[in-house]
Amino acid sequence: xxxxxxxxxxxxRTAEIQVSPAETLDAMEALELVGYRNRTLLKNSLSMILSKxxxxxxxxxxxxxxxxxxxxxxxxxxxxxxDHQDDNTDFDDxxxxxxxxxxxxxxxxxxxxxxxxxxxxxxxxxxxxxxELTPSSPLGQLLMSGNRTELMVSLSEAGRxxxxxxxxxxxxxxxxxxKIMDAMGLKPLQDEITQLQGDGGRPERNLxxxxxxxxxxxxxxxxxxxxxQFFLHAxxxxxxxxxxxxxxxxxxxxxxxxxxxxxxxxxKMAKKLVAIxxxxxxxxxxxQLDVRKTLRxxxxxxxxxxxxxxxxIKVDRPKVMCICDVSGSVSNYSRFLLMFLxxxxxxxxxxxxxxxxxxxxxxxxxxxxxxxxxxxxxxxRDYGNGSxxxxxxxxxxxxxxxxxxxxxxxxxxxxxxxxxxxDPKAGILHEMYEKARRVIWLNPEPRSNWIVGDAEMKxxxxxxxxxxxxxSLTHLERVVANLLRFAS
Amino acid sequence: MSIENDEKLESIEKIRLGLEGLNxxxxxxxxxxxxxxxxxDKPILIEGPPGVGKxxxxxxxxxxxxxxxxxxxxxxxxxxxxxxYEWKYGKQLLYTQVLKETLGEILEGARGLSESVTKLHEFGxxxxxxxxxxxxxxLKAIKETEGCVLLIDEVDKSDHEFESLLLELLSDYQISIxxxxxxxxxxxxxxxxxxxxxxxxxxxxxxxxRCLHLYIPFPDADLEGQIVHARVPEIPANLxxxxxSFIQELREMDLKKVPAISETIDWAKTLILxxxxxxxxxxxxxxxxxxxxxxxxxxxxxAEVQMLTNKATKEA
Numbered sequence: 001x002x003x004x005x006x007x008x009x010x011x012x013r014t015a016e017i018q019v020s021p022a023e024t025l026d027a028m029e030a031l032e033l034v035g036y037r038n039r040t041l042l043k044n045s046l047s048m049i050l051s052k053x054x055x056x057x058x059x060x061x062x063x064x065x066x067x068x069x070x071x072x073x074x075x076x077x078x079x080x081x082x083d084h085q086d087d088n089t090d091f092d093d094x095x096x097x098x099x100x101x102x103x104x105x106x107x108x109x110x111x112x113x114x115x116x117x118x119x120x121x122x123x124x125x126x127x128x129x130x131x132e133l134t135p136s137s138p139l140g141q142l143l144m145s146g147n148r149t150e151l152m153v154s155l156s157e158a159g160r161x162x163x164x165x166x167x168x169x170x171x172x173x174x175x176x177x178x179k180i181m182d183a184m185g186l187k188p189l190q191d192e193i194t195q196l197q198g199d200g201g202r203p204e205r206n207l208x209x210x211x212x213x214x215x216x217x218x219x220x221x222x223x224x225x226x227x228x229q230f231f232l233h234a235x236x237x238x239x240x241x242x243x244x245x246x247x248x249x250x251x252x253x254x255x256x257x258x259x260x261x262x263x264x265x266x267x268k269m270a271k272k273l274v275a276i277x278x279x280x281x282x283x284x285x286x287x288q289l290d291v292r293k294t295l296r297x298x299x300x301x302x303x304x305x306x307x308x309x310x311x312x313i314k315v316d317r318p319k320v321m322c323i324c325d326v327s328g329s330v331s332n333y334s335r336f337l338l339m340f341l342x343x344x345x346x347x348x349x350x351x352x353x354x355x356x357x358x359x360x361x362x363x364x365x366x367x368x369x370x371x372x373x374x375x376x377x378x379x380x381r382d383y384g385n386g387s388x389x390x391x392x393x394x395x396x397x398x399x400x401x402x403x404x405x406x407x408x409x410x411x412x413x414x415x416x417x418x419x420x421x422x423d424p425k426a427g428i429l430h431e432m433y434e435k436a437r438r439v440i441w442l443n444p445e446p447r448s449n450w451i452v453g454d455a456e457m458k459x460x461x462x463x464x465x466x467x468x469x470x471x472s473l474t475h476l477e478r479v480v481a482n483l484l485r486f487a488s
Numbered sequence: 489m490s491i492e493n494d495e496k497l498e499s500i501e502k503i504r505l506g507l508e509g510l511n512x513x514x515x516x517x518x519x520x521x522x523x524x525x526x527x528x529d530k531p532i533l534i535e536g537p538p539g540v541g542k543x544x545x546x547x548x549x550x551x552x553x554x555x556x557x558x559x560x561x562x563x564x565x566x567x568x569x570x571x572x573y574e575w576k577y578g579k580q581l582l583y584t585q586v587l588k589e590t591l592g593e594i595l596e597g598a599r600g601l602s603e604s605v606t607k608l609h610e611f612g613x614x615x616x617x618x619x620x621x622x623x624x625x626x627l628k629a630i631k632e633t634e635g636c637v638l639l640i641d642e643v644d645k646s647d648h649e650f651e652s653l654l655l656e657l658l659s660d661y662q663i664s665i666x667x668x669x670x671x672x673x674x675x676x677x678x679x680x681x682x683x684x685x686x687x688x689x690x691x692x693x694x695x696x697x698r699c700l701h702l703y704i705p706f707p708d709a710d711l712e713g714q715i716v717h718a719r720v721p722e723i724p725a726n727l728x729x730x731x732x733s734f735i736q737e738l739r740e741m742d743l744k745k746v747p748a749i750s751e752t753i754d755w756a757k758t759l760i761l762x763x764x765x766x767x768x769x770x771x772x773x774x775x776x777x778x779x780x781x782x783x784x785x786x787x788x789x790x791a792e793v794q795m796l797t798n799k800a801t802k803e804a
Binding site (some may be wrong): 018020026034040044045052054057 | 500516517520521524527528533535546693696697698700701702703716
């Protein structure tokens with residue numbers, strides 16, 4: 001009983017519902033109170049304890065429906081008509097190691113099968129009248145008893161033993177089906193069937209046939225079961241796996257079809273950052289008495305405490321200026337950096353963005369007013385052509401925006417600093433360095449390449465507060481998180 | 489809690505009927521929440537749009553159990569001195585003065601400073617004691633000997649710090665006062681705690697984890713009809729149906745604030761006052777300000793009134 005609940009909690013977690021161990025304990029307590037008997041009651045109760053937002057409640061609903069259902073198995077009758085038997089006869093006949101085969105025409109052809117089935121039915125009747133053999137292997141006994149519930153229980157137990165909930169990718173379905181069959185005791189059953197067939201007596205052969213039918217049907221059921229478990233456990237965790245991968249992959253290697261996923265991840269990351277940092281935004285109304293400051297301030301009044309000073313944490317929102325290289329090689333990085341920054345509008349309301357390959361242009365308006373995809377496409381069209389010229393970019397920046405840079409501004413420059421051997425104009429960057437609160441240079445290339453060829457990082461780096469390699473979503477997240485941390 | 493309450497909260501159906509007797513129409517989910525909260529000793533965090541009866545639930549449960557409902561209205565800047573306890577500063581000052589005057593008597597016969605101090609220590613100090621403690625709602629709820637319903641209303645309006653203050657109360661039903669110690673609720677008379685939130689901001693996970701989470705959405709037409717019937721019994725069935733279906737239509741529209749149940753009830757009362765028999769477009773236009781609280785919403789709906797009224801009268 002308890003394991004069922006724990007399994008269910010695990011399913012909820014893969015469905016991205018946050019369930020803490022304490023809540024699991026609460027759920028156990030509630031279970032004792034309400035029991036498994038009334039399904040709606042169970043659902044309502046668990047929903048209240050385990051899911052804590054309207055969105056989570058929705059997810060909970062679907063997960064619950066998927067998890068607490070066994071209809072698939074119990075609804076399929078075990079004793080079916082000739083249809084199945086037909087197939088099975090074919091199978092039996094063509095299988096090797098079946099020496100004394102009495103049906104010449106039954107070698108797999110459809111007609112032969114049809115005839116076979118007629119005979120089988122006759123045989124079945126015979127069998128009913130004559131001796132009733134019972135299988136000796138446990139699984140065989142279970143199959144013959146026709147007890148669905150017990151079979152199901154044994155099936156889920158076997159599933160638990162082989163840890164089918166660890167299934168990750170769909171290619172493992174076959175593997176787990178076999179594992180479960182093995183765990184349920186396929187081997188003794190198989191041996192028994194072979195033995196029965198070898199014995200050659202009519203009742204034995206009959207039993208063997210029945211066992212085989214049972215076995216094959218069981219296999220179908222197990223396959224169904226594994227399929228369901230896959231959807232329950234792996235579908236979401238497969239997604240998580242993919243997300244983890246995408247976070248680490250180099251952004252320039254991303255393909256167009258991944259963009260949608262990545263965008264989702266960026267939003268998720270951004271949401272997390274917003275949640276962490278918006279809490280700090282609160283300004284303190286009263287604060288604590290700042291003794292040192294008060295003493296200092298009141299010296300002028302002969303040390304009488306006349307003007308009290310309070311310790312209050314004032315939160316400065318960062319003013320971010322983001323200069324992105326959008327020439328071919330770096331454009332993908334720029335794309336995601338901008339995506340990130342604009343998803344954070346709740347905590348960084350003031351982002352100004354510039355794009356360049358040679359000439360610099362401001363694209364703030366564009367990103368604020370249109371959809372990300374469109375804005376990106378337009379930016380690429382307008383600024384994406386031409387060879388990169390960092391010197392020109394810096395000159396343009398100095399001419400247009402240097403006055404807006406002050407000690408609250410964080411300037412982020414994203415680019416590979418490959419200047420095609422032009423004049424780097426590092427002096428302007430230095431000026432920026434003096435004026436701005438922080439200058440951060442993000443370079444998608446590994447550090448060892450920063451001084452190779454026409455890369456000018458050697459000249460730019462001393463004029464930055466921080467230089468970072470930035471070529472995956474994880475890097476980006478770290479950069480943005482740092483940005484927020486320094487801001488507050 | 490007491491045996492009679494045990495009986496009243498014995499089954500979910502009983503709770504539902506009990507609430508219905510007080511004109512609070514609940515559904516199974518709400519009743520289940522109350523049932524679980526009582527038997528698991530857990531607070532309930534109720535979320536949902538404004539006006540669906542979150543606060544009303546707490547009050548009705550209190551009425552049903554015949555317990556006092558202690559209410560704490562949250563707002564920005566609420567702190568422990570207003571929510572948990574405060575010292576009676578005036579009385580404390582008086583006490584020190586009295587003490588000063590009697591100091592001579594206390595220290596009589598003591599020689600030297602150290603002896604006086606020892607003597608002073610022997611003297612029972614009541615400066616920080618329960619006598620000088622002014623209990624605020626939370627402490628009052630804990631100390632209530634008969635048990636009570638504690639309603640912490642609109643917890644999302646309070647600050648993050650206050651949420652953290654609540655944690656101790658919610659998980660262990662106790663409050664620590666540094667000068668005195670820990671005040672615990674009688675284990676058999678724990679208060680039944682309801683927290684409500686309007687979702688103006690995310691409640692912290694720590695708080696959510698300690699509570700059962702109940703989401704009350706807008707009711708469907710059927711339930712809303714029952715609620716109106718329970719609250720405004722004098723309304724004719726025909727008008728009630730029209731009214732409910734009109735409101736349900738409104739909720740489908742793109743409005744700044746859609747009408748909630750409380751607005752439906754207000755409107756029903758208004759229509760009774762105006763001796764209305766059946767909805768018509770003019771009347772609706774005149775009374776629209778009862779259900780819609782924003783001028784732009786009213787303007788949006790004005791244009792559609794005829795259509796909506798026709799639809800509502802046809803459906804009913």
